[in-house]
Amino acid sequence: MHWLLSRLLVLALALSVLGSLPAGPGTAPLHLGPAAAHAQDAQAPLTEEDFEAWERTARRAERALDDAKASNQAFEELRTELVDWRSLFQAEQGRNSDRIETLEAQIASLGTPAEGQAESVDLSDRRAELNAQYQTLRKPVLLAIEAHARASGLISQVDHLLRERQQQRMLERGPSPVNPTHVVKALEDARMIVRILIGEVSSSLNLRSDRVLFLDNLPSIAILVALAGLLLVRGRGWFQKLVDWLVANRPGSERLFVVAMIISVGQVLLPMIGIAFLVAALQLTSMFGSSGEEILLTLPFMGAAFFGARWLGGQTFPKMDNWPRTLDLPPRERVRGRFYFNSLGVMVALAILISNLTDLFALGTATGAVFAFPVIVMTALCLAGIARLLIASGGEQHAFETQDDRDEVDERGFLQSMIYIVGRICLVLAFLGPIAAVLGYTRAAVSLTLAPGLSIALLALVTFLQRLSMGLFQMFAPAGRTGTGLAAVLVNFAIMIASLPFFALIWGARWADLTEIWATVREGFKVGDTSISPSVFMIFVIVFLGGYLLTRIIQGAMRSSVLPRTSLDPGARNAVDSGLGYVGIFASAMVAISVAGLDLSNLAIVAGALSVGIGFGLQNIVQNFVSGLILLIERPVTEGDWIEVGSVMGTVRKISVRATTVETFDRTNVVVPNSDLVTGQVTNWTRGSLTGRLILTVGVAYGTDTRKVAEILQEVAEEHPLVIVNPPPTVVFQGFGADSLDFEIRVILRDINFGLGARTELNHRIAERLAEAGIEIPFAQRDIWLRNPEALGGGSVPVPAAEIASTAPIEPDANPEIPSEDDE
Template identity: 35%
Template sequence: MRAQFLSSRFRSRLALAAFLLVAWAVPALGQGTESLLDSQRRQIANVERMVDTLDKQVDDQSTDDAKLVEVRVELERLARAIFDASLAFRPRLSEINTRLEQLGAARGEGEPAEPDEVSRERTRLLDEKASFNVLIGEAERLSVRISGVIDEIAQLRRDLFTRTLSRRYDISAALNTNVAGEFAAEMTRIYRVVSSWVSFTVQYRLKPLLLATFLALVAALCLLVGGRRLFGDFMKPDPTQEAPTYLGRLSVALFSTLIPSASFAMLLASAYYFLDYFRLLRTDIAPLLFALFSVVVLVFFVYRLAYSILAPRMANWRLLPVHSQAARRLVALAGLTAALTGFDYFMNSVYELFGSPLSLTVATSLLGTMGVGLLILLIGNVKPFSDEEGQAKPWPTKFRYLLFAIGFAIIVSAILGYIGFARFLSQQVVVTGAILATMYIGVLTAGAVASEGAFAKSWLARRLERYSPFDETTLDQLGLVTGMVINVMVVLIGLPLILLQWGFRWADLTAWGYRIAGQIQIGSLSFSIIGILTGILVFVLGYFFTRWFQAWLDGSVMSRSRMDSGVRNSIRTGVGYVGLVIAALIGVSAAGINLSNLALVAGALSLGIGFGLQNIVSNFVSGLILLAERPFKAGDWIVAGGVSGTVRKISVRATEIETFQRQTVILPNSELINAAVGNWTHKNKLGRMELPVGVAYGSDVRRVHQILMEIATGHPLVLKNPEPFVLFAGFGESSLDFEIRVYLSDILTQLSVQNDIRFAIVDAFAAEGIEIPFPQRDLHVRTVVNQPVQVPQEATSSESEAADDPAAATKRRRRRKLDPE
């Protein structure tokens, strides 16, 4: 390959020598012009073939920087030779043009005919001029092509410089005296280009320029004003608040960084867009403005982020517990680091645009990376914290050593010639570090929002409560959802930005996205991530629509009718389950899952139902039966086994019953279907109440009956039809038993009615002198005469003494226990 390349170089130099010799001899030749033109055409064709060979070598050697340098040198020589050759044709063209002017224009109709020699001379000169113009055009086309290949090589070399981090470069060429002159020349060139564009635009395109500026300002102000209206509470810390919450500090740091940075970026992006839309950007100005705007946005974002986190003027709003002097110093160092990194990037873009020598890129990157490394060392040397005695305290040991390691790595890599690695590392420290810091603040904000009770105290919760009242549980769940959304947004925005900084392209990310969104085949079942997410979104929308329809149906339609509350609850519950089933089916269909492919899953589910899920299915079916037949409804008073209470909710698996002791009992639906259930309020709330009463033996039972009837009929809640009834129930052990039986329109009021009747009975019996007995028994002792019982004399005397004087007998017994002798 090397020999072939040298031979091609030798041939190219011979062809160039011949080409230049012919071009130099053209003006001196008066005869044989056609042969010279043919020779020039052949030589240009040979040069074009050489360019084709070099272009192919560029493709073959695109990963070899040294070979690319050699190819670029040959192409630059060819470009200079063709340029010199095109200049060599100009004297002859000038002579031809002068001779044509002397001959004048051809005679027209009606004018005297000119000599034939003049006509032939004019025709020959015109043909020769046309041939020269064709050759010059071919030379210019070839020169443009060579320039394009040279630019392609420069781009390849810069890409290799960026990507090949472990490659070592000779920095001695970047430190010589010529670099300063080349840098000054490039700055002069930039100044001329920019000044000429500005002067031309202001002088000839002032109105479009002002209109583009105005539209850019409007776009930025719209974003800024909208952000302040939505997040105005967190755009600026409140100086009057002495002890802000952790969530408040995080929110202020996040939004006071994102909203101003987004507004400033919108201003510059809109300005660039409108300038391009009104065709105010030239091809040599557009890349410069784009690079400049990118650098300015980066520096502003980093400075704003550092200022928001450290808050040098408000110690109570800082996220890090550093003292004020260290906070100001850290903000300044962070801004300088970002500015130096941005300058390196901008100058590299300038060098790429103008095709500057590689030595300039190496020199600028060398100085820039070393400056960044020194700034990182200064950041690590800061003592931001204070101990208990008020003395300055450095960073934690691991973090300080990490900063020192990064700073020394950048400086040493640059000095040893590993410019690519040093530049990459310095850029990642600034750009990727800023992105990671913002992502970390977002993650902390999500965690703080999702913590228990935090969302209820936020501004968003206060605004939501203006439109609809939310209980504490709902607000807590909204906080969890908000935290999850923030985390997802942090990952979806931050991760692609980091990958782009690490050398990936948008095409790579797009390809990954399409690959993830593509079909995933598992056996005969195929699905996609995007399809599943779409199905979940459709199901969530269907769920909320079902809940809204339930509320509308219950609150706007059924509430206007005289429908029973239990029926309304059953219809509402049934509509909810139907809506969820429909939403699930639509969601599965939107996910692209063919239900016919779920036969295996359905078979496994049926097998599971046959073994372990039969109770669940039984309760589910029982719940559907309860909702359809409605043996009881929400609000009914039922008695099921040992449970008595009010039905609160009927679900497909269980029924919620609240006892009169305010205990909630979850009763499976299958027990309510398979066992007897008493419902006091099934058809209506009419019910009979029994109240037993007992009087002493010897009482006037007829008077008692009369009194009880008067009390029962006199109560306002007792129905007259069916009329009350007093039953003489029987003869008890201690009393004569009566029972008052009355009907109430609302059986749930029986407790208050029982109290009233009992109070009235006590008062009436006391007035009539009727006694309400308490349980009592008569004890009869039988004595057996035929079997005399021998009692010891001592015991008998003791018993007699105890009968005469119980206190003395008790004292004697105690003395016996103390002194048994």
């Protein structure tokens, strides 16, 4: 990495030389209008003189709008002044609001005397005094409200006028750039520009003072030119080598990809620093006049357009196959994509230069059209090439074999579909742009070609930032988790939202339009007497999140430190913990509403009407919610209990607000509505105590000594370790069954959770002890008598009766042709 250190040393030297350059001429202070001058002292209230100044400004604006003859620049300056006044009036509306509310409360507390009832002089004087103070404070507020509405109306009229002019200019037909007369005139203007620039340089060379200054600055100029050449020629390659080295040494590493993506930005930064050095060196020569200086100031913007487009092309159509990319294209197509992006950057740089030359030398409309025409054609070709690559990348997702395939388009398919649509639109615009230019619609042609190209470049930048954010989330995500969670999706969504103003500017929106939208958003909207604005919303969100975080901290402290030291069972601890969470969230919402200043009293009637409909539509959800609160408070069922509700039997794993999760014995989770646990019949096997009764039935053959059987069963029950001896197990002789003598063993187990295992072990032991004692456990037997047995043999072979009788346990109705004993 020695080569990287050497490059950093070169860069440090360049920055030190650039920092030692003399500062340029200072800028003259701007003249502040009355509104701007008053804005510097925002604490001072508006006076009568301020309102008089505003009246003069408003009348001047109204006259200008009525005439509609001023230039766009004059209207923009007028709009800026109106916006300043509107900001002052907006601030004035909230001045003394606390004092005004206090006076309103004081006046309301005095009340009004009833009709025909006399009032004391002191109360009347006090009311009059308070009313006078109230009117004094309310007067500037009312004037500010009226002036604010007037300013907003004037600003809207100015915006409407400027938008109409912009549309007229866009659709205005000018000279055709293919007209030979216009081409000749453009060539003459080009020669004129070159003569002016050469003349400025020649004049500077003939001046002795300029030559002396040039010789004095020659060492600095040489160093800056050398550094500029080094950074422009080699700077991008240094960072490209570093990125290639990182990716080649650790392929597939997400962290190194993120680092490489960040380092790749240096491919733009170093060349831009080189251009800054070059501009500084040329300015130090003092050989350029005013026109040359203006052109020099354009070079950084041209460099940013070219190197930015080159870097975006490398990110969108990367050289390396393992570099993350959105477009699935082969290497040959990616080479074409980089070429088109580089060419597009050159065209944007030329467009910036032509625009600057047109304004600087006051070129005619025909000359501007001729200069712009080659740029429009080349930009259209680049746009068409990029559009074909987008279509090739996204077109495969449109070849569906069946309707089911079309219905199962995933997120990737949607992205490819959007790429395909964007490519088609760009291809159409690339075809229309040159045609519009030939017909004389130069401004429309520029918008039809440059705007889509810049939009594609901005989309590439947004894609890079989104991919970088996903990589950063992946890098810092905890072990075992991916970085594609909700936070990463919200960040990517915020990046897309933040890019929308830039898209609007590309397609012709004015910056004033965006600031007006932001001002409208800042002012908010009215809900009753409550104003909802971003600041109010942010205060509400911050306070609520703070309360929510505090609630979680308290819950964690209670769960880990306080509750384990109490005598509460786990279910009660969970109930306390959940209750704290609900109370904390509710309190956080109430405090946030109060701090944000939201007055929701006017919504009470609407909320009452809505609650009726919600009650009918969501009554089951509300019923389950209330049942969940009852379960948490009364705790008839707690987590860890073994319950039986309806046909569901299992262990309670979680009690939430709406439903309870029960884990059955086959390890499946069953979600049971809370209302079933409150209003239905629930068997809780482990509530309060783990002990429970187990009943086993045993049948023995007739003729067995019943007392000996009872003694054996009693011994088996008392031997089991889970059986409680107090109360002792009980053996009950139930009676005489159809096939056996029936007994029951009734025992109390220490832990009913092991009931199945205890039942199994007891049955094993009973079978062993009865076998040792020679006691038979009978099974059901039936004697089957067949009617017309000769029918079984087809009537030819008689069946002896001895062979018909069977002792096998045959179901009586197994064959409908064979009657049972009951039919006999």
